[in-house]
Amino acid sequence: MKKKYNIGVTGLNAIDSPGPGIAVIRGLREAASFDVRIIGLAYESLEPGIYMHDHVDKTYHIPYPSTGTDLLLQRLEYVHQQEKLDLIIPNFDAELYSFIKLSDQLNKLGIKIFLPTLKQFEERQKFNLPDFGKKYDLFVPRSKPVFAVNDLYKLDEIDFPYLVKGKYYDASIVYNTDQAKSAFNKISAKWGLPIIIQEFIHGTEYNVTGLGDGKGNTISAVPMRKQYITDKGKAWGGISIADKDMLELTDKFISQTKWKGGFELELMKNSKNEFYILEINPRIPAWVYLAVGVGQNIPEALVNLAMGEEVKPFTRFDVGKMFIRYAYDMIVDIKEFEQISTVGEL
Amino acid sequence: MVKIKPNVAVSESGFLFNPANGESYSLNPVGTRIFGFLKEGKSYEEIRDSFMREYTVDHDSFERDYDDFVNMLKQYNLTERDEEEV
Amino acid sequence: MEKQRYERPVIKKLETNMPNKFGTQTELAPKTHIDNVPVKKLIEEFGSPLFVVSEQTIRKTFAKAKKAFTTRYPKVQFAWSYKTNYQNAICNVFHQEGSWAEVVSGFEYEKALRNGVDGKKIIFNGPDKTVDDLKLAIENDSLLHIDHLDELYTIIELAGNGGKKPKVAIRVNMDTGVYPMWDRFGFNYENGQAWDALNKIMRSNKLELVGLHTHIGTFMLSANAYSVAAYKLAELALGIQKKYSHEIKYIDMGGGFASKNTLKGAYMPGTDTNPTFDDFAEAITSALINSDFKPDKLPLLILETGRALIDDAGYLLGTVISNKRLADGKRTTILDIGVNLMFTSFWYDHKVTPAQPFSHYTENTVLYGPLCMNIDVIRENANLPLLNKGEHVVVHSVGAYNMTQWMQFITLRPNIVMIDEKATPHLIREKETLDSLMSYEKVPEHLKKFDL
Numbered sequence: 001m002k003k004k005y006n007i008g009v010t011g012l013n014a015i016d017s018p019g020p021g022i023a024v025i026r027g028l029r030e031a032a033s034f035d036v037r038i039i040g041l042a043y044e045s046l047e048p049g050i051y052m053h054d055h056v057d058k059t060y061h062i063p064y065p066s067t068g069t070d071l072l073l074q075r076l077e078y079v080h081q082q083e084k085l086d087l088i089i090p091n092f093d094a095e096l097y098s099f100i101k102l103s104d105q106l107n108k109l110g111i112k113i114f115l116p117t118l119k120q121f122e123e124r125q126k127f128n129l130p131d132f133g134k135k136y137d138l139f140v141p142r143s144k145p146v147f148a149v150n151d152l153y154k155l156d157e158i159d160f161p162y163l164v165k166g167k168y169y170d171a172s173i174v175y176n177t178d179q180a181k182s183a184f185n186k187i188s189a190k191w192g193l194p195i196i197i198q199e200f201i202h203g204t205e206y207n208v209t210g211l212g213d214g215k216g217n218t219i220s221a222v223p224m225r226k227q228y229i230t231d232k233g234k235a236w237g238g239i240s241i242a243d244k245d246m247l248e249l250t251d252k253f254i255s256q257t258k259w260k261g262g263f264e265l266e267l268m269k270n271s272k273n274e275f276y277i278l279e280i281n282p283r284i285p286a287w288v289y290l291a292v293g294v295g296q297n298i299p300e301a302l303v304n305l306a307m308g309e310e311v312k313p314f315t316r317f318d319v320g321k322m323f324i325r326y327a328y329d330m331i332v333d334i335k336e337f338e339q340i341s342t343v344g345e346l
Numbered sequence: 347m348v349k350i351k352p353n354v355a356v357s358e359s360g361f362l363f364n365p366a367n368g369e370s371y372s373l374n375p376v377g378t379r380i381f382g383f384l385k386e387g388k389s390y391e392e393i394r395d396s397f398m399r400e401y402t403v404d405h406d407s408f409e410r411d412y413d414d415f416v417n418m419l420k421q422y423n424l425t426e427r428d429e430e431e432v
Numbered sequence: 433m434e435k436q437r438y439e440r441p442v443i444k445k446l447e448t449n450m451p452n453k454f455g456t457q458t459e460l461a462p463k464t465h466i467d468n469v470p471v472k473k474l475i476e477e478f479g480s481p482l483f484v485v486s487e488q489t490i491r492k493t494f495a496k497a498k499k500a501f502t503t504r505y506p507k508v509q510f511a512w513s514y515k516t517n518y519q520n521a522i523c524n525v526f527h528q529e530g531s532w533a534e535v536v537s538g539f540e541y542e543k544a545l546r547n548g549v550d551g552k553k554i555i556f557n558g559p560d561k562t563v564d565d566l567k568l569a570i571e572n573d574s575l576l577h578i579d580h581l582d583e584l585y586t587i588i589e590l591a592g593n594g595g596k597k598p599k600v601a602i603r604v605n606m607d608t609g610v611y612p613m614w615d616r617f618g619f620n621y622e623n624g625q626a627w628d629a630l631n632k633i634m635r636s637n638k639l640e641l642v643g644l645h646t647h648i649g650t651f652m653l654s655a656n657a658y659s660v661a662a663y664k665l666a667e668l669a670l671g672i673q674k675k676y677s678h679e680i681k682y683i684d685m686g687g688g689f690a691s692k693n694t695l696k697g698a699y700m701p702g703t704d705t706n707p708t709f710d711d712f713a714e715a716i717t718s719a720l721i722n723s724d725f726k727p728d729k730l731p732l733l734i735l736e737t738g739r740a741l742i743d744d745a746g747y748l749l750g751t752v753i754s755n756k757r758l759a760d761g762k763r764t765t766i767l768d769i770g771v772n773l774m775f776t777s778f779w780y781d782h783k784v785t786p787a788q789p790f791s792h793y794t795e796n797t798v799l800y801g802p803l804c805m806n807i808d809v810i811r812e813n814a815n816l817p818l819l820n821k822g823e824h825v826v827v828h829s830v831g832a833y834n835m836t837q838w839m840q841f842i843t844l845r846p847n848i849v850m851i852d853e854k855a856t857p858h859l860i861r862e863k864e865t866l867d868s869l870m871s872y873e874k875v876p877e878h879l880k881k882f883d884l
Contacts, residue, residue: 045446068701094699101704147611168699192697194611334363334370341446342359342372362443370446374793374818377441403438407821411440414757418443421761 004035005303006083008076008111011091011286012040012049012056016327017232020091022048023289025055027299030292034303039083043092045341051332058083061344065098073102080109087112087306089299091283093168096121114306115261116282123257124280126165127196132280136256138249139276141201141268145194152180155197163198166191173200201278203270206243207235208250209285211298213305214260220298220314221250222291227322235287235325240294242319249275262288262302287323294318348384348416349426356381364424371422376401380415439791440755440818463747463785463826468855471749471787471824479863480751480824481769483835483848487525489745491853494529497741500709504717507732511555513687514540516738516832517746521850521860523547526741534736538565545572555684555736557603557645559583559617566590570598577645577684578602579618584629591638601643601684602629606664608648608657617647621664630668634676641678643734644668647686651695651739651779655707658685659715666723669731684734685716691743693780693829709740739832746831748774749787752819753802763797765819769827770801770808772841774834777810784810787824790817803842840864 007028011019021040028036040059042050050059060079063071079085088111090099099106100121103113115121123132126143133140142158143165155162164183165171168191172183184195210221223246228237250265262284268276284298291298294317304311340346356362360373362381373381383393390412397408419425464471467486475482494510501508511534512526518540523533524547533544536558544554551572559579561569566587569576578584578600591598603618604626619625633639644665648657662685669680689712694702720730750769758764771777784799794815801808810827819825838845844864849857 066699066701069704097700098704337370338357338359338361338363341370342357342361372444372446372793374439374442374791376439377443380441381443397438400436401438402435407440408438414755415441415443417757418761422443422445 002033002035004037005086005307006037006039007303008039008041008079008083008085008088009049009056009091010041010043010062010089010095012042012047012052012059013044014048014052016230017234018286018325019047020284020286020288022052022055023286023292024089024091024284024299025049026289027292027297028303029055031297031300031303033300033309037083039079039085041079041088042340045337048330050340050346051330051336059340059346061340065095069098069102072098073105076102076106076111077109080111085111087114087303089284089302090115093281093283096282112306114302116263117260120257120259121282124282126279127167127194129277129279133277136253138253138256139274141199141276141278143196143198146184146197147194149181149184152177152184152197158197158199161200163196163200165196165198167194167196171198201268201270201276203268203276205278206241206246206267206269206275207238207285207287208246208265208267209262209288209291209298210250210254210265211262211301211305212254212257212259213311214258216255216258218251218254218313219301219305219311220291220296221247221254222294222296222298222317223247223250224287224290228324237322237324238287238290239322240290240317240319245273245275249277253277253280262298290321290323291317293323294321347387347389348419349387350381350385350419351424351426354424355385362424364422367423369422377415380412381419384416384419437789438820439793440820442793442795442818444793444795461785462787462789463828464787464789466747466826467851469851469857471826474849474857475749475751475824478847478849478857478859480749481773481846482749483773483830483846484747484749484857485519485522485831485848485850485860486745486747487850488853490522490525490742491529493741493744494526494531497709497713497735497737498529500713501717501733501735504713505720505733506730509682509732509734511553511684511734511736512741513736513738514544515836516687517742517835518543519835519848519860520547521858522742522835532734536560538562538568541565541569541574555734557647557736563590566598570596573599575642576600577643578629581629581632584632588632588636588638591636597638597640599642600633600639601641601645601680601682602626602633603645603647604665604668606646606648606661608660608664610649610652610654610657612649614647614649618645621668626668627671630672634672634678641672641680643680643682643684643731645684645686645734647736648688650688651690652688653690653706655711655715657715658712659719661685662716662719663723666720666725670724679729680731682732682734683720684736687735687737687739689737689740691740691829691832693743693776693782696779696781698781712737742831743829744831746829746834748827748830748834750825750827752821752823752825754821755819758798763795764800765797765816766800766802767810767825768802769810769825770803770843771805771810772801772803772808772839772843773846774801774810774827774830775837775839776830776832776834780829781811781814782830783828784814784816785826785828786817786819787826790819793818805842835861840869844869 009021011021013019014022037057040056041062042059049056062075100115100118127145129140161175163171166187170187174180208223211219223241224238226235226238230236264281264285266279296314296317301311360378362371511532514535532553533549534555535541551574554574556569557577604621605615605618606621619629633641646661648661665683690706692703750767753766756764797816799810847863848861850860851857
């Protein structure tokens with residue numbers, strides 16, 4: 001008989017700028033090696049996944065990471081009492097830090113987490129990217145943290161146009177100092193200091209999603225080229241591609257950092273066919289179902305790694321398969337909304 | 347007297363849905379209780395007296411909170427507009 | 433029949449937002465007791481507002497800091513930063529724990545002497561030491577940390593008049609990769625000012641160079657900056673050894689360790705993100721141990737951390753004066769705690785919890801103080817349970833700076849109570865009275881009378 005795992009999943013916001021939760025769940029439901037009961041963990045009452053009962057068996061409200069890990073742990077302990085969780089797969093950027101911090105405590109409760117280490121998580125932060133590139137010998141755009149508007153005049157190495165980026169979110173491309181100053185002020189007012197000035201790499205954008213086992217081995221890697229992008233910059237359609245360089249780069253990234261867990265690399269290929277790493281997202285991306293569809297079930301492999309099973313690296317995937325996203329209207333009774341809003345469970 | 351719109355109701359859990367405009371609200375137990383009394387058409391004095399019997403609260407505090415609560419109900423358009431009110 | 437606890441009625445519109453990146457803060461557990469003493473009883477006995485200091489928390493926090501450093505480094509000495517909180521009772525807890533005194537003014541210096549601290553164990557920092565301060569400190573063999581050249585010349589001059597040989601260190605500022613760089617205090621490392629001052633000291637032959645000091649910033653969120661600073665001070669010390677065959681006795685890394693408070697605008701609470709004593713200790717001690725000091729010649733490591741040692745031990749208790757709704761419908765609560773008592777509310781989102789049980793219903797509330805000043809805001813946005821008039825709140829982690837930077841403005845300064853380890857509260861600073869305040873004032877004869 002197949003094993004059955006109770007798995008907590010966040011990121012149920014399957015909206016136009018989607019969280020990865022539903023895609024992860026689809027992968028888990030199709031897993032050949034185990035059965036699952038899916039426990040949704042939601043921050044807001046309108047995350048669509050809460051109401052998708054064929055995907056999510058039961059959902060609990062959890063407190064925002066900004067309320068602190070103590071409250072989050074308390075709530076997860078409660079959920080664990082009801083559901084006997086084997087594993088949690090966190091999918092939101094903003095919550096990863098808290099879950100990494102809690103991983104020991106959750107482990108003691110018997111709940112597994114398969115995330116990068118705190119060191120891996122911090123190293124790949126936007127403002128640490130130049131050091132990251134140097135340390136692991138990977139191409140990254142030149143960038144510099146800037147604390148004051150006047151320092152924009154001292155960017156000897158970075159030419160226009162360049163990107164003005166917030167510490168965590170937001171970015172604008174600027175072509176002259178006036179634009180840079182205005183972007184600096186706007187973004188720093190919202191996200192604080194420093195502001196990161198990043199070299200703009202001309203070229204074509206590619207993405208890779210993959211999975212590292214934490215020992216330096218690549219378990220999975222699937223490259224994708226975005227075909228259609230929404231006004232929020234999210235892929236609405238994409239195609240799996242075969243690119244040896246990209247796969248080699250991914251192997252290098254994983255073996256150098258001993259990356260643990262799922263990830264997405266945002267890459268830019270310049271005119272000399274060099275790949276630059278623009279960003280490293282330390283979690284499974286929302287388009288992961290493409291990887292499942294082309295033969296690499298990353299969520300399934302991640303669960304098996306977390307549960308201590310031996311996992312063989314995937315060796316092939318179908319090239320030229322596309323994902324095309326669509327929106328879908330569910331009909332939901334207000335009773336369900338009432339239930340999740342007032343009791344926090346559905 | 348405060349009159350609650352006829353098609354508005356609050357559930358035991360304090361969930362309130364206004365079918366006229368699609369807004370939802372959440373009330374705490376004291377709010378739910380007062381809302382229930384208003385729905386039954388009870389006067390302020392009746393409501394106050396039953397609160398005085400059952401809760402640890404003084405007249406003045408209750409009156410102030412009650413007025414504030416009723417104002418919020420009005421602001422959220424959950425009450426009938428009272429023509430006599432000046 | 434027992435009456436039910438009343439909570440004011442509330443109706444809240446359900447906001448059907450998608451998860452946003454900035455969730456609201458809820459501080460859920462009530463703080464009914466501090467070290468087993470009911471908050472209610474403290475307020476009954478000592479009034480509201482009231483500062484409460486937990487002796488047990490001070491000692492526990494100190495033990496944690498001490499352990500972090502002494503398990504990693506052979507010679508460690510703490511010096512209590514008087515400016516952070518110079519209530520005598522508090523200073524003495526630190527002195528009992530073995531801390532020396534670190535002072536930055538003549539008045540603080542004398543306070544330390546009167547508390548019974550041996551002059552040899554007082555570190556005198558800061559840019560403003562008067563000639564009289566310096567004379568007294570030299571006489572007492574105190575450790576003078578020189579801030580600028582004018583002070584250096586004054587000390588050389590004083591030393592020339594015979595008497596004792598002043599024990600000095602210089603304060604060094606440097607680039608540690610953090611912003612802002614504190615280059616207004618002391619002598620710069622990178623541009624050679626520090627060497628210049630050290631050469632002057634060594635060549636004068638009138639001063640005894642005992643240490644090197646730095647203080648790289650305040651509320652530091654990066655432990656790594658300390659590693660850079662410790663490394664640079666070690667380089668300087670080794671350079672002096674090479675050039676003058678002179679061994680300095682100590683390296684003073686100053687303070688600036690962040691406490692667990694949450695800075696305004698931070699997404700995650702400070703309790704989750706701010707470095708721990710272990711983080712700071714690891715950064716500093718490994719830099720010193722990995723430098724070229726011979727293992728048996730490692731200098732004494734002095735730490736002047738203030739905030740991180742006392743913040744959590746301080747509470748401010750207050751009372752709800754009124755609940756009010758603003759014109760735009762926003763809920764506000766007026767407390768008897770103002771920014772005149774809680775300076776730190778300008779840069780922290782202090783944790784505020786009710787002192788009595790409550791239900792899980794919350795409202796987004798602005799917390800105002802009692803001053804008739806628009807800036808008197810304790811929290812701009814707190815998701816708080818429903819507070820009734822006359823109920824009490826506890827503001828957490830106010831031990832650092834508030835009891836020294838408080839202002840007598842509109843209201844008088846309240847009592848400070850310390851709860852000892854046996855749960856007995858002691859009044860350690862009496863509240864001000866109109867008499868105490870007016871005893872400083874003089875009214876010229878011709879202004880004493882008026883007719884209205």
